[in-house]
Amino acid sequence: MADSTFxxxxxxxxxxxxxxEIQFVVVPxxxxxxxxxxxxxxxxxxxxxxxxxxxxxxxAIKKVAISGGFMEVMSNExxxxxxxxxxxxxxxxxxxxxxxxxxEKRLSEHDASxxxxxxxxxxxxxxxxxKASDAS
Amino acid sequence: xxxxxxxxxxxxxxxxxxTQQITKAMKMVAAAKLRRAQEAAxxxxxxxxxxxxxxxxxxxxxxxxxxPLLVKRDDVRKVGYIVVTADRxxxxxxxxxxIRLTTDSMGADDRKPENGIIAVGRKGRDFxxxxxxxxxxxxxxxxKISYSDAREISQYIINAYENEEFxxxxxxxxxxxxxxxxxxxxxxxLPIEPPEQESITGEHNVEYIYEPSAExxxxxxxxxxxxxxxxxxxxxxxxxxxxxxxxxxxxASQNAGEIIGNLTLKMNKVRQxxxxxxxxxxxxxxxxxxxxxx
Numbered sequence: 001m002a003d004s005t006f007x008x009x010x011x012x013x014x015x016x017x018x019x020x021e022i023q024f025v026v027v028p029x030x031x032x033x034x035x036x037x038x039x040x041x042x043x044x045x046x047x048x049x050x051x052x053x054x055x056x057x058x059x060a061i062k063k064v065a066i067s068g069g070f071m072e073v074m075s076n077e078x079x080x081x082x083x084x085x086x087x088x089x090x091x092x093x094x095x096x097x098x099x100x101x102x103x104e105k106r107l108s109e110h111d112a113s114x115x116x117x118x119x120x121x122x123x124x125x126x127x128x129x130x131k132a133s134d135a136s
Numbered sequence: 137x138x139x140x141x142x143x144x145x146x147x148x149x150x151x152x153x154x155t156q157q158i159t160k161a162m163k164m165v166a167a168a169k170l171r172r173a174q175e176a177a178x179x180x181x182x183x184x185x186x187x188x189x190x191x192x193x194x195x196x197x198x199x200x201x202x203x204p205l206l207v208k209r210d211d212v213r214k215v216g217y218i219v220v221t222a223d224r225x226x227x228x229x230x231x232x233x234x235i236r237l238t239t240d241s242m243g244a245d246d247r248k249p250e251n252g253i254i255a256v257g258r259k260g261r262d263f264x265x266x267x268x269x270x271x272x273x274x275x276x277x278x279x280k281i282s283y284s285d286a287r288e289i290s291q292y293i294i295n296a297y298e299n300e301e302f303x304x305x306x307x308x309x310x311x312x313x314x315x316x317x318x319x320x321x322x323x324x325x326l327p328i329e330p331p332e333q334e335s336i337t338g339e340h341n342v343e344y345i346y347e348p349s350a351e352x353x354x355x356x357x358x359x360x361x362x363x364x365x366x367x368x369x370x371x372x373x374x375x376x377x378x379x380x381x382x383x384x385x386x387x388a389s390q391n392a393g394e395i396i397g398n399l400t401l402k403m404n405k406v407r408q409x410x411x412x413x414x415x416x417x418x419x420x421x422x423x424x425x426x427x428x429x430x
Contacts (some may be wrong), residue, residue, distance in 0.1 A: 013183045013283040013367050014176070028153075030348055044190060045347035046356050069360070070353065072190060081186055083283065083360065 006038045006076040008054055010064060010085050018064070018084050023053040025078060027071050036071075036078055043073040049124040051088075051132040052080065063088040065132035067125050091133040100126035142410070145403035149396055156392035159407040162226065163385035166187045169279055170378035176288070177280065177312075177371040182362050188331045189363040191361055195330040195356045195388070205294065205328050205358045207412055216271065216293065216302035217242070218325070218366070220309035220373040221260035225277060227377055228384035230261040230310060230318065237320040238308045252302060256289060256370065261290045271296070286367035293366075310376035316383055318376035325365055328358060391405055 008025055010018040026035045028050030036043075038072070047070060053063045069082035103123035220240050221231045239261075242251050252271040255261035261273045272292055277285050296302050305326040310318040346353060 009182075011183045011186060013286070013364060014181050015179050016182055030352065034347065041345055042343065044194070044350075044353055045349060046353045056271060058220040068356070070190065070357065072186065079186060081190075081360075083363070113252065 004038055005057060006040075006078065006079075008065075010075070010082050012081060017087070017126050020058055023055045023057065023059070023091075026054065027052045029079065036073055038076060040076075040078075040083060041071050042046050043071070043076075044073045045073075047071055047080070047082070049121065050128045061078045063132040065091065065129040067127075067128075071078065086132070088132040091129050093130065096126050096129040096133065100130060138400040140342075141406045142403055145399055145406065147290065149399045149403065151162070152392050152396050152399070154386065156389050156396070159385045159388040159392065162266045163382055163389060166227075166378045166381040166385060168266060168373060169260055170382060172280070173375040173378055174312075177368075177375055180364075180367060180371060181370040184368055187357070187361055187364050191357055192331045192353075194357065195352050199345075202299055204357060206330070206360070207222075208327050211248055212249050212303040214251045214252060214302050215245065216254055216296070217243075218254045218256060218289070218293065218305065218307045218369075219253075219260040219264070220253060220307070220369055221224045221257035222377040223258040225259065227381035228387075228392045230377055230380035231263075233318075234308055234310055235260060235263050235399060237322060241306070241308070241322050249303070253367070254305075257373075271301075277370075279374065281367070281370045284366055286370055287363050290359065290366050291328065296308075302326070307369050308364065309373040310380075312375040312379060319379055323365075323369075325362060328361065333389055 005023055008018065008020065008022045009016065011019040024035060024037055026033050027045070028048045030046045030048055034045065047066065047068055049066070051063050051065050051066045053061055055061050065086050066080070066082040067084045067087070069080060070077060071080045073079075099122060103119050103126055106119040107123065190315055200240070217238050219234060221234050225231065238253075251268060252267060253264040254277070255264060255270045255273040256277070258275045261270055261275055264270050274285065274289055293302070293305055297305060304324065307323050307325045309321060311321045
């Protein structure tokens with residue numbers, strides 16, 4: 001198995017969340033999901049708010065919620081830069097649910113004083129976090 | 137009276153000892169906070185460095201992109217200064233040095249533009265509020281800087297810049313060299329001056345695939361670059377603040393020790409003089425009695 005793995009790093013401004021050899025990673029690219037395996041060509045991709053998942057060395061699939069960013073792949077090193085990243089197991093489901101409800105309520109009220117774009121972003125983030133927290 | 141002198145001195149020594157205890161404790165607290173701030177700065181480095189490298193590479197391949205945050209404005213009417221200071225004092229010249237550098241660079245600008253202050257930290261706000269006024273303030277951010285604070289500030293300045301409230305924005309903060317040395321620094325943050333390609337080592341000629349396109353990536357990367365620069369400055373500022381406070385409190389404790397030493401010496405002298413006086417009195421009295429007896 002060892003020669004089918006490559007390095008994945010998940011980096012946020014506050015910490016290096018993850019750094020290890022993995023087999024496969026799928027990220028939420030702007031135009032849809034994109035998978036990366038070993039020996040991928042050099043690549044820089046813009047990522048959406050969403051969940052990414054990777055298959056670690058033991059074949060287990062792990063999920064991480066990210067709030068948009070970039071992925072850089074070069075010589076069997078994939079580095080994901082996101083403003084925030086949370087492992088599925090770390091996510092506070094109740095809090096994510098609360099912020100999802102809040103964002104949905106704001107969006108449904110059509111209040112001019114509410115920043116629609118921001119509410120939408122916050123909804124997307126909350127949804128991603130909820131998704132990542134399922135079954136991980 | 138000599139006795140009252142000793143009492144007074146004793147009281148003063150006790151009061152200074154109390155102060156010294158406080159300054160010693162503050163020094164130790166600052167040392168612990170400094171370590172935390174340095175760790176946070178260390179942790180943010182991979183993100184900042186990668187972002188910088190990617191930006192340099194992208195600007196290289198898509199030099200024809202006209203992003204509003206990259207375009208220099210010919211007519212600079214208003215310049216913004218993000219002034220990163222501490223919320224609290226008792227850290228030597230830390231806040232004053234940053235404020236002085238800000239006013240100096242305002243004065244040194246030959247174009248004579250209007251100036252606006254974006255205050256990060258209460259000390260800077262208090263200073264400028266009394267004089268020029270502040271356009272925006274971000275205070276009470278606490279000792280642990282979180283990236284979301286930096287993002288909020290960057291969103292504000294990017295907005296203000298795009299609405300032409302400002303034509304140039306500078307960041308003023310203290311760069312952390314070591315515990316004894318913090319250097320106030322000004323950097324231009326908007327319009328963005330992309331880092332030089334030289335900063336990346338090797339691997340210059342790798343052809344990247346850009347998904348969806350170099351331009352799109354650049355557009356989303358630029359605001360993040362501003363955010364990471366502000367975050368970096370806030371972290372450095374925090375480390376500098378704690379370093380300055382450590383030094384200031386270390387000096388204060390030392391001075392207190394010196395004063396205590398001097399006062400103790402003086403107190404002992406006064407006490408000794410009082411005792412000598414008494415002995416002289418007794419001896420004098422005894423002599424007088426002896427003479428009278430003969």
